[in-house]
Amino acid sequence: MVTLAEVAQHAGVSASTVSYVLSGKRSISAATRARVEHSIRQLGYHPNAGARALASSRSNIIALMVPLRTDLYVPVMMEIAMAVATTARGHGYDVLFLTGEEGPEAVRRVTGSALADAMILMDVELHDERLPLLRESRRPAVLIGLPADTDRLTCVDLDFQATGALCVTHLAALGHRELAVIGEAPAVYERHTGFAVRTLEGVRARAGELGVRVLHRPCEPGYAAMAATLARIFDERPGTSGFVVQNEYAVEPLLTLLRQQGRAVPEDVSVVAVCPEQVAVQASVRLTSVAIPAQEMGRRAVELVVAKLAGQPTDEVGLLTPELTVRASSGPLGGARAAGGTAAGG
Amino acid sequence: MVTLAEVAQHAGVSASTVSYVLSGKRSISAATRARVEHSIRQLGYHPNAGARALASSRSNIIALMVPLRTDLYVPVMMEIAMAVATTARGHGYDVLFLTGEEGPEAVRRVTGSALADAMILMDVELHDERLPLLRESRRPAVLIGLPADTDRLTCVDLDFQATGALCVTHLAALGHRELAVIGEAPAVYERHTGFAVRTLEGVRARAGELGVRVLHRPCEPGYAAMAATLARIFDERPGTSGFVVQNEYAVEPLLTLLRQQGRAVPEDVSVVAVCPEQVAVQASVRLTSVAIPAQEMGRRAVELVVAKLAGQPTDEVGLLTPELTVRASSGPLGGARAAGGTAAGG
DNA sequence: ATGAAAGCGCTAACAA
DNA sequence: TTGTTAGCGCTTTCAT
Numbered sequence: 073m074v075t076l077a078e079v080a081q082h083a084g085v086s087a088s089t090v091s092y093v094l095s096g097k098r099s100i101s102a103a104t105r106a107r108v109e110h111s112i113r114q115l116g117y118h119p120n121a122g123a124r125a126l127a128s129s130r131s132n133i134i135a136l137m138v139p140l141r142t143d144l145y146v147p148v149m150m151e152i153a154m155a156v157a158t159t160a161r162g163h164g165y166d167v168l169f170l171t172g173e174e175g176p177e178a179v180r181r182v183t184g185s186a187l188a189d190a191m192i193l194m195d196v197e198l199h200d201e202r203l204p205l206l207r208e209s210r211r212p213a214v215l216i217g218l219p220a221d222t223d224r225l226t227c228v229d230l231d232f233q234a235t236g237a238l239c240v241t242h243l244a245a246l247g248h249r250e251l252a253v254i255g256e257a258p259a260v261y262e263r264h265t266g267f268a269v270r271t272l273e274g275v276r277a278r279a280g281e282l283g284v285r286v287l288h289r290p291c292e293p294g295y296a297a298m299a300a301t302l303a304r305i306f307d308e309r310p311g312t313s314g315f316v317v318q319n320e321y322a323v324e325p326l327l328t329l330l331r332q333q334g335r336a337v338p339e340d341v342s343v344v345a346v347c348p349e350q351v352a353v354q355a356s357v358r359l360t361s362v363a364i365p366a367q368e369m370g371r372r373a374v375e376l377v378v379a380k381l382a383g384q385p386t387d388e389v390g391l392l393t394p395e396l397t398v399r400a401s402s403g404p405l406g407g408a409r410a411a412g413g414t415a416a417g418g
Numbered sequence: 419m420v421t422l423a424e425v426a427q428h429a430g431v432s433a434s435t436v437s438y439v440l441s442g443k444r445s446i447s448a449a450t451r452a453r454v455e456h457s458i459r460q461l462g463y464h465p466n467a468g469a470r471a472l473a474s475s476r477s478n479i480i481a482l483m484v485p486l487r488t489d490l491y492v493p494v495m496m497e498i499a500m501a502v503a504t505t506a507r508g509h510g511y512d513v514l515f516l517t518g519e520e521g522p523e524a525v526r527r528v529t530g531s532a533l534a535d536a537m538i539l540m541d542v543e544l545h546d547e548r549l550p551l552l553r554e555s556r557r558p559a560v561l562i563g564l565p566a567d568t569d570r571l572t573c574v575d576l577d578f579q580a581t582g583a584l585c586v587t588h589l590a591a592l593g594h595r596e597l598a599v600i601g602e603a604p605a606v607y608e609r610h611t612g613f614a615v616r617t618l619e620g621v622r623a624r625a626g627e628l629g630v631r632v633l634h635r636p637c638e639p640g641y642a643a644m645a646a647t648l649a650r651i652f653d654e655r656p657g658t659s660g661f662v663v664q665n666e667y668a669v670e671p672l673l674t675l676l677r678q679q680g681r682a683v684p685e686d687v688s689v690v691a692v693c694p695e696q697v698a699v700q701a702s703v704r705l706t707s708v709a710i711p712a713q714e715m716g717r718r719a720v721e722l723v724v725a726k727l728a729g730q731p732t733d734e735v736g737l738l739t740p741e742l743t744v745r746a747s748s749g750p751l752g753g754a755r756a757a758g759g760t761a762a763g764g
Numbered sequence: 765a766t767g768a769a770a771g772c773g774c775t776a777a778c779a780a
Numbered sequence: 781t782t783g784t785t786a787g788c789g790c791t792t793t794c795a796t
Contacts, residue, residue: 166514328702471772
């Protein structure tokens with residue numbers, strides 16, 4: 073293994089000079105810098121990560137805790153993780169991949185051993201067990217998701233409350249008075265996952281303001297579960313004409329079932345989804361949707377972490393504003409069928 | 419930060435004793451061990467990762483390179499990554515999450531800096547640029563996927579050649595003589611991804627042996643692409659009655675389109691998928707499928723890496739035997755419709 | 765069964 | 781602008 077000392081000798085300078093060429097923490101004459109850089113390249117030198125971490129007490133590693141659970145939509149998790157990794161590399165950091173498996177203990181282990189300089193946590197629950205440890209620790213942390221108490225915590229998330237409200241506003245404007253929310257799997261609500269709960273709050277608040285009725289039904293993935301859920305909804309509220317779907321695994325089953333029941337989308341029934349753009353666009357009916365900005369969330373989380381590591385102050389909570397894109401799955405209540413008819417607005 | 423020296427002082431022993439209690443590399447009297455362990459717990463000591471790595475030249479980190487691309491089915495990548503992470507933790511390793519973005523350079527950087535003790539690579543291409551570097555490097559590496567030349571390389575993968583053959587055997591046994599393979603996106607073949615190419619080889623070889631015709635069509639994700647692909651297939655080979663689908667994004671579009679065209683599954687057309695079990699079970703028709711053992715692959719990769727780190731010899735190539743599970747999407751050619759009729763075997 | 769001490773390769777004062 | 785040097789916290793020989 074090539075060491076810094078060897079580079080120094082090869083370039084005919086002292087070790088510290090090499091170190092400073094690398095870190096840029098003091099000015100170096102052009103000639104010296106050139107010689108050192110040449111030696112570095114020629115010898116194929118890479119600084120030893122452990123030694124560097126020990127001497128500088130900085131590992132240049134950001135830990136990312138991803139949920140072990142599989143009831144959330146996996147591509148979103150992955151997209152966030154990818155965005156975290158690429159953004160982190162752009163700032164000179166590597167990413168340590170931790171699963172939720174270890175639980176709160178992982179926080180202790182990683183901060184205690186100085187394995188990582190900072191942490192990013194995904195899938196935060198409203199009353200997450202890891203938060204007390206995070207607050208104690210003096211290492212920077214950023215949450216992707218919003219817990220109940222954000223005191224001394226930095227968070228990034230889509231504004232799901234606004235998202236829920238936005239969906240209702242859209243459907244109400246089209247004349248729909250009875251809405252159903254197809255939600256995540258029951259387990260997601262049972263463990264009080266922030267985004268699911270907040271969406272619902274947003275939906276209910278806006279529905280109250282606009283005087284529309286809302287029925288909420290969690291839903292397991294798959295066709296069978298969706299069929300049962302849908303049957304119960306129309307049983308209980310036959311007049312339901314608008315759906316808000318926050319469950320990627322339910323989107324296609326819902327569309328297929330509606331089709332089979334002879335309910336045309338969007339002529340008879342409108343559907344608005346909260347999902348990644350790819351899902352909305354590739355569905356069998358192009359979906360009116362609020363996109364989940366997974367990349368943006370990952371990117372912002374890293375940028376906040378990096379800012380904190382640089383000692384810059386950051387906001388506690390950074391909520392991204394939802395944007396609703398109208399596609400083919402929503403239209404006015406009682407809108408015209410097929411081509412030709414110009415639908416009258418609600 | 420609590421250091422080993424502080425623990426030693428607190429327990430009234432020397433630093434080396436504490437170190438040996440931690441590593442178990444020499445025998446310690448029960449009394450001493452108890453005192454040391456008590457001090458460790460009381461002080462909340464965690465060994466400093468950097469110092470440990472420097473002194474032992476082992477970081478206890480395994481690097482995992484995941485593809486940046488999004489044309490492969492993401493949940494499989496994630497499941498592998500999760501399995502790698504949890505298995506690694508079980509062996510005392512953490513996982514560094516690298517995206518393909520950096521390319522071959524990442525291999526150099528990670529091995530050169532001693533950031534990781536070993537590497538696991540996903541999404542290996544037949545002639546992968548990273549392989550020469552891996553062979554040079556004296557650090558253990560395991561590939562998930564099978565390159566063209568496996569010399570001095572350890573690989574884990576599903577036996578996709580056998581998988582392709584198995585699908586054809588199943589369909590041929592049911593009497594189907596004209597098959598179509600719905601493949602991954604064109605880009606996957608263009609970059610010579612091993613698994614896609616090998617499946618096709620297996621399909622063609624077995625088809626040749628059994629005298630059935632095969633048409634292969636790559637397919638972009640989404641309904642529109644699938645519709646076009648399907649039209650071309652029936653146009654070219656109207657007698658097609660068996661489908662092998664190796665593209666998770668195409669499964670549901672295919673089933674929906676067949677339904678819309680009035681082709682019943684499995685009475686008119688049989689479908690066999692190569693996909694994760696979850697996809698097969700949750701599809702609108704429960705799919706006869708060969709499961710992709712993502713967890714098993716991740717787990718085996720780590721176990722191989724750990725064995726190599728321990729200096730144990732390992733096989734070069736470990737191929738998992740595919741298993742075909744018969745579900746509702748495949749049946750005899752010209753099989754009976756609906757309930758009642760007992761289908762005559764092919 | 766335990767201790768003492770020499771590094772591991774690097775960073776960052778302190779000196780010049 | 782550059783060099784000298786004292787650690788960073790741990791592992792591991794060498795002693796005892």
